[in-house]
Amino acid sequence: MPLPGIIICVVCAIAAYIAGSRIVMNPVTVFCSVWAVVLFLSGLHLYTMYLPSDHTYLMITSGIVCFVLGCLVYQTFAGMYSLTAGGRPISGFHSRQEDVLRYRLTYVLLILSIAVALRNLAGVAASLNSFSLSSVQTLLQSGDYENGLSPVMKALSILVVQPVGFAVPAVVAVDWWKGRKDRVLLLLAVIYMLLRMLSSANRTALILFFLYLIVVPIVGSYGGVREERRKMVRLAAPLIAVGIIAFVLMSLSRGASLRTLYLDFAMAPEMFEIWAGKIDEAMVRGNGLTGIFGWVYALFYVIKNASLNLIPMPELVQTLYDWIQLTDTKWVWPGESIRANAYVSIFWSFYVDGRWMGIIVEMFLFGIFAAAAYRRATILYTRKGMALYCIMFYALAFSFVRYQFSLSKVALAVFYIAFVLYRREPSYE
DSSP states (O other): OOHHHHHHHHHHHHHHHHHTTTOTTSHHHHHHHHHHHHHHHHHHOOTTBOOOOHHHHHHHHHHHHHHHHHHHHHHHHSOOOSEEETTEEEOHHHHTEEEEEOHHHHHHHHHHHHHHHHHHHHHHHHTOSSOOHHHHHHHHHHTOOOOOOOHHHHHHIIIIIHHHHHHHHHHHHHHHHHSOOOHHHHHHHHHHHHHHHHHHOOOHHHHHHHHHHHHHHHHHTTTOOHHHHHHHHHHHHHHHHHHHHHHHHHHHHTTOOHHHHHHHHHSHHHHHHHHHHHHHHHTOOOTTSGGGHHHHHHHHHHHHHHTTTSSOOOHHHHHHHHHHHHHHHSOEEEETTEEEOOOOHHHHHHHHHHHHHHHHHHHHHHHHHHHHHHHIIIIIOOHHHHHHHHHHHHHHHTTTTBOGGGSHHHHHHHHHHHHTSEEEEEOOO
């Protein structure tokens, strides 16, 4: 029964909003709001969708509670800062430095990504009689299309193009609100996102760009006076309208319906239950690796290819990779007349690591990391911190799909933002 989980989510979301300077984008409010909706829609079990067991709902609810506790523990015991500026406590060290985007490097990486996206689009277009997002989606899901990438191009795509492409919406949104509003950067980013959408029928990059354009000013208003915060919200309002219109138009172009939208948000608990059963049958345990899998897989991918396959992929890493891929490629039946893939939710990855105890421990740790990312974006208020929180916001908002950091493109996007795309410079503000 999902009702206890719904009540807990609603209470925690409202309490975090009130206690967190009325910033709706704080991690607890975002995560709990999403799961309140998911649990409510799941409980309706429309369109012949099966109703998950009480045990499944209990595991999900316990994970939500542990996430909230992790955020609360971090906020309670986070270090106090000695100085204040603009309502934000900051340390003397951070008050003298700022993160500045490496614009030329970002241009080069974006041009490289555009070239790869153009190559992919040409290959897809050549395989279609008539071009539309729905036909592209059908082609890619059929399994009949081969992109024909060489090993070098494949490695370049996995290690550079996909992560940079995923980081770009956050980086550009932060630059627009808190940087120099670089037009070349914006133009290259929009070209890449459009080509990415056309070549993969994937709206994610554009949707995230609009989302981040809303997230950054709202999160950035933390600690500001009421009039300043209202101004930031008013500036974000037109973006919300444009984002909604764009989402509807792109959804219609892919043949989306009310049934599809309902199932997207409602079937995560049932999909989690189905795939948890398959993991139990196979007796697979990640032993903590699934929680950091995006980084682990990238590391061993580099080692394997740099050694010319002399050092193979570790068996457990390969097994986890195969299972994560399987949730996307294998279709299951979450309802009598519903056939679906993906949407195993964040809880499945942690279940793989340690069953119910894995959910409890890793959701608590995930809460700590989410609160730390939010604190860096609001308290320290750096460009890098804002970009990193955008990625965390995505992981929270789309936690009903999967644990996003199990994907190398998301995990490496964090790496690029944290260590490659920004440099530290003295700040005299």
